[in-house]
């Protein structure tokens with residue numbers, strides 16, 4: 169299939185050509201015809217699959233087909249859980265609608281509202297927003313949602329995880345009933361399906377792109393057993409060995425800052441992004457990381473979803489997540505589009521249960537690296553049963569109904585690494 173065969177406006181085709189897109193990705197090939205026909209859509213897919221273009225292209229097509237109005241009004245609304253994702257979706261929407269005359273804007277919290285109000289006053293067709301600021305500005309009368317024809321809820325599962333359910337319910341009361349709705353989520357637990365039922369029309373269509381895909385096909389994975397206290401040393405060691413950009417995921421905001429400080433002492437420049445950082449600091453760090461001027465970025469799971477960093481070579485799970493799906497999201501930051509990538513996980517004694525849960529989810533064993541300078545420390549840590557108690561979590565615990573780590577904890581009695589090493593994935597981490 170080609171974009172040409174979809175019957176799109178020639179301005180959209182030109183914009184896509186400029187982006188170098190020759191063929192629709194699977195989610196685009198499946199979703200675009202459904203959406204062009206006007207049906208609602210439930211999409212099980214995560215960012216990295218070409219999801220943004222899958223929903224944005226047909227929306228732009230519809231907006232271009234609408235009768236021109238005297239005043240520009242918000243006709244499409246995309247709601248995302250994080251500010252970073254909102255920015256990224258808006259950036260992409262601008263690219264896909266370049267040359268069409270449509271105007272896109274993005275609003276989110278953590279920064280002053282006035283520039284956003286100015287933009288809204290000038291008129292916007294396609295608005296991307298995070299829930300809090302959206303409702304705030306709507307409440308203040310700066311946003312008119314009465315003319316909405318398209319509504320997209322993106323990364324719905326993360327939205328619920330972040331506690332936005334009440335905001336979503338409020339929003340549903342103020343947007344028109346007659347609309348086309350698109351609902352995307354990487355996972356589809358019961359609460360998400362229930363929510364989708366409140367948003368989509370009963371005759372919605374469903375598109376599913378396997379979550380495991382980036383894991384299995386494009387991202388090589390390895391795990392290091394390492395003691396908690398030697399994690400900084402192992403990270404520094406790997407940073408010397410690895411080539412290219414490294415995105416490091418830590419569990420807590422404080423922990424991420426600490427890693428930045430430790431690396432700074434050793435002469436490695438890194439920055440952290442997490443919820444306690446100002447929005448400007450978050451954006452600056454991400455921008456430097458994306459443009460290559462910053463090689464190492466340490467992040468909480470705020471950056472685990474949605475963030476598209478083209479050419480990111482390595483993801484390091486400095487701390488393993490207790491929600492196995494988060495692992496898939498994290499490592500999906502690398503190996504995006506056509507690139508391959510590598511994921512390296514650190515696993516301390518108290519995290520081995522989490523590793524088991526992850527392996528259950530991805531239906532594969534993550535190859536263990538047996539030969540590294542910190543194996544002794546790992547064995548020593550494991551020898552003390554106290555150390556094997558499951559790791560404390562950051563802001564959020566596992567969602568009810570999920571397999572917790574506790575169950576599988578302690579099943580590996582040996583202090584020694586006991587699995588064969590070597591990467592089964594697409595390629596091992598690129599080393600110097």
Ligand code: AMP
Nearest residue numbers: 189191192193215216217218219220505
């Ligand atoms: P997304 O899932 O929307 O974040 O997209 C992931 C990445 O794939 C982004 O870098 C897009 O620019 C890229 N992309 C999206 N659609 C295509 C396509 N049809 N061909 C090539 N790259 C694409």
